Amino acid sequence: MNDNIEQKENTIALEVHQLSVSYDKNPVLWDISLQVPTGKLVGIIGPNGAGKSTLLKASLGLIKPISGKIDFFGLPLKQIRQRVAYVPQRETVDWDFPITVEDLVLMGRYGKLGLFRWPRQADIAAANHYMEMVGISQFAKRQISQLSGGQQQRAFLARALLQEADIYFMDEPFTGIDLATESVIVNMLKKLIQQGKTVFVVHHDLNTVESYFDWAILINMRLVACGPLDEVFTPDTLNATYGKSFALFGEALKLSQSKTIGLKSE
Amino acid sequence: MRATFLDFFTDPVLRGPTIGCMLMCLAAALCGVIVFLRRESLLGEALSHAAYPGVVLGIAAASTLSYDDSNELVIASFILGGAFISALIGLWTIGCLERLFKVKSDAALCFVLSAFFGVGIALASHIQFVDAILFRQVQAYLFGQAATMGDIHIKIYGALCFFIAVAIAFLYKELQVITFDSSYAKSLGMPVKVINTCIFMLIVLAVVIGIRSVGVVLMSAMLIAPPVAARQFSNRLYVIFPLAGFFGILSGFLGNYLSITASYAMEANNPGLRLSLPTGPMIVMVATSICLLALFFCPRARTYCKSNPDCSL
Numbered sequence: 160m161n162d163n164i165e166q167k168e169n170t171i172a173l174e175v176h177q178l179s180v181s182y183d184k185n186p187v188l189w190d191i192s193l194q195v196p197t198g199k200l201v202g203i204i205g206p207n208g209a210g211k212s213t214l215l216k217a218s219l220g221l222i223k224p225i226s227g228k229i230d231f232f233g234l235p236l237k238q239i240r241q242r243v244a245y246v247p248q249r250e251t252v253d254w255d256f257p258i259t260v261e262d263l264v265l266m267g268r269y270g271k272l273g274l275f276r277w278p279r280q281a282d283i284a285a286a287n288h289y290m291e292m293v294g295i296s297q298f299a300k301r302q303i304s305q306l307s308g309g310q311q312q313r314a315f316l317a318r319a320l321l322q323e324a325d326i327y328f329m330d331e332p333f334t335g336i337d338l339a340t341e342s343v344i345v346n347m348l349k350k351l352i353q354q355g356k357t358v359f360v361v362h363h364d365l366n367t368v369e370s371y372f373d374w375a376i377l378i379n380m381r382l383v384a385c386g387p388l389d390e391v392f393t394p395d396t397l398n399a400t401y402g403k404s405f406a407l408f409g410e411a412l413k414l415s416q417s418k419t420i421g422l423k424s425e
Numbered sequence: 426m427r428a429t430f431l432d433f434f435t436d437p438v439l440r441g442p443t444i445g446c447m448l449m450c451l452a453a454a455l456c457g458v459i460v461f462l463r464r465e466s467l468l469g470e471a472l473s474h475a476a477y478p479g480v481v482l483g484i485a486a487a488s489t490l491s492y493d494d495s496n497e498l499v500i501a502s503f504i505l506g507g508a509f510i511s512a513l514i515g516l517w518t519i520g521c522l523e524r525l526f527k528v529k530s531d532a533a534l535c536f537v538l539s540a541f542f543g544v545g546i547a548l549a550s551h552i553q554f555v556d557a558i559l560f561r562q563v564q565a566y567l568f569g570q571a572a573t574m575g576d577i578h579i580k581i582y583g584a585l586c587f588f589i590a591v592a593i594a595f596l597y598k599e600l601q602v603i604t605f606d607s608s609y610a611k612s613l614g615m616p617v618k619v620i621n622t623c624i625f626m627l628i629v630l631a632v633v634i635g636i637r638s639v640g641v642v643l644m645s646a647m648l649i650a651p652p653v654a655a656r657q658f659s660n661r662l663y664v665i666f667p668l669a670g671f672f673g674i675l676s677g678f679l680g681n682y683l684s685i686t687a688s689y690a691m692e693a694n695n696p697g698l699r700l701s702l703p704t705g706p707m708i709v710m711v712a713t714s715i716c717l718l719a720l721f722f723c724p725r726a727r728t729y730c731k732s733n734p735d736c737s738l
Contacts, residue, residue, distance in 0.1 A: 216608070220611070220612070221611055221612060245609060245612035247608065252606045252609075253464075256604070256605050257656065257665055258605065258660075258661070259661065266609070266613075269598055269602055269610075274599065274616075
């Protein structure tokens with residue numbers, strides 16, 4: 160009996176129960192209930208304004224939901240805060256801030272260190288290790304504004320890796336970065352999954368969903384589907400998520416591309 | 426009479442304003458770094474103006490309790506206390522306007538700035554007809570009156586300044602993360618709200634210390650000018666803090682030095698005319714000059730322009 164409970168705790172990484180979130184009086188998420196097992200690379204997919212980032216922020220306790228309960232490994236966030244890492248959207252911070260890449264990455268340790276304690280040699284060594292892993296160690300002493308968009312995203316990833324968490328939340332890590340960085344990040348995430356970690360990624364590009372993820376959460380204010388990718392990533396669910404617009408999506412893309420062909424060269 | 430460099434630290438009349446101003450500028454510059462990096466530069470302006478009614482009430486309260494000028498410590502603490510409380514009420518009002526009534530931050534700041542300052546002026550002009558001596562004291566806080574500061578101020582400001590410096594040193598790690606990305610700090614499990622409250626307390630404290638020497642109206646320059654200058658020289662937060670502090674101390678000293686030596690020189694050259702340069706505005710002018718020089722000649726702007734062909738500088 161005890162074994163059973165423990166097993167259940169270990170296999171369910173995230174459990175959301177009847178979660179509703181609203182900004183002022185506008186509901187953003189409505190009655191979301193889902194379960195995600197450990198060791199999955201989860202894509203959170205939906206149109207703009209569907210509440211993808213909100214789901215992420217509510218899970219991290221950054222937004223207070225109007226109702227609902229969120230558990231990690233069967234425990235509330237408060238008890239396992241240090242096992243959850245967050246990679247915010249790159250645009251949300253001021254990259255002109257006067258710190259070096261190393262300082263930025265070291266922030267990943269601040270949660271574990273607690274108040275009034277300074278990073279020690281071991282923390283700095285670990286930071287260097289992860290910077291090397293994502294290929295930005297040569298920029299360690301640079302100011303963060305001197306990085307390209309892709310390098311900034313890698314620095315964010317290194318910071319999250321330094322947290323050495325079990326669950327990672329990433330908010331649109333693939334927007335506005337180069338292909339090399341995208342493949343570095345994807346490989347990194349796949350490595351994490353092999354170690355039994357769980358990674359949630361808010362994702363936009365439907366074309367790459369199938370090659371990156373093995374689990375998907377489709378939302379548009381309400382939960383459309385949550386499950387293994389091959390089961391839930393179907394034309395039906397996509398239609399339900401994106402509504403009528405999805406049917407026209409490919410066509411609109413083609414049209415807009417052909418329309419701008421002449422304009423771009425000018 | 427000519428004052429030498431050393432006189433500014435030993436002479437019983439000169440050392441009060443000089444050391445007092447240097448301490449006040451140090452406190453303001455350190456807190457200013459936080460305000461500047463949080464992009465809340467207008468906050469200092471709003472808080473210093475919001476402190477003014479507290480100053481007026483503090484002086485009035487001290488005098489009705491019949492403490493006279495000889496009891497400087499009591500009067501100073503009444504004024505500091507009044508200013509502190511009044512600035513806190515201002516801060517709270519800004520928060521309420523933003524959160525409850527969805528007023529935009531800049532509008533809320535301007536509203537509090539002018540409303541509180543207006544109340545302060547109204548109170549002061551009432552006092553004008555009741556007690557003329559009191560009114561002179563109240564007026565001194567408008568543009569500052571460093572010259573009348575004494576040894577007691579050195580002690581009070583020294584203690585407050587030490588407290589601010591120690592608090593910033595201890596909270597450095599948290600300050601860095603929260604200022605850079607407060608939601609990330611929250612996701613790390615940092616007590617963001619508590620630390621933010623501490624930060625605001627420190628800023629209010631620095632403003633309250635500062636209005637005695639540079640005055641309510643000019644206070645925000647002392648918060649912003651040293652950090653802006655320091656930012657031009659370094660990309661490291663741990664360098665910017667001491668450097669801004671140094672620029673603050675430097676402006677505090679030079680402001681006093683120039684104010685006194687230039688006043689003597691002008692009086693010597695134009696006997697009969699009564700000329701004097703007030704200390705508070707001189708400090709602000711020195712600080713802004715340092716800032717301007719840094720902006721024009723700093724290494725950062727030059728390398729930036731070299732590396733960036735689109736830069737118009």
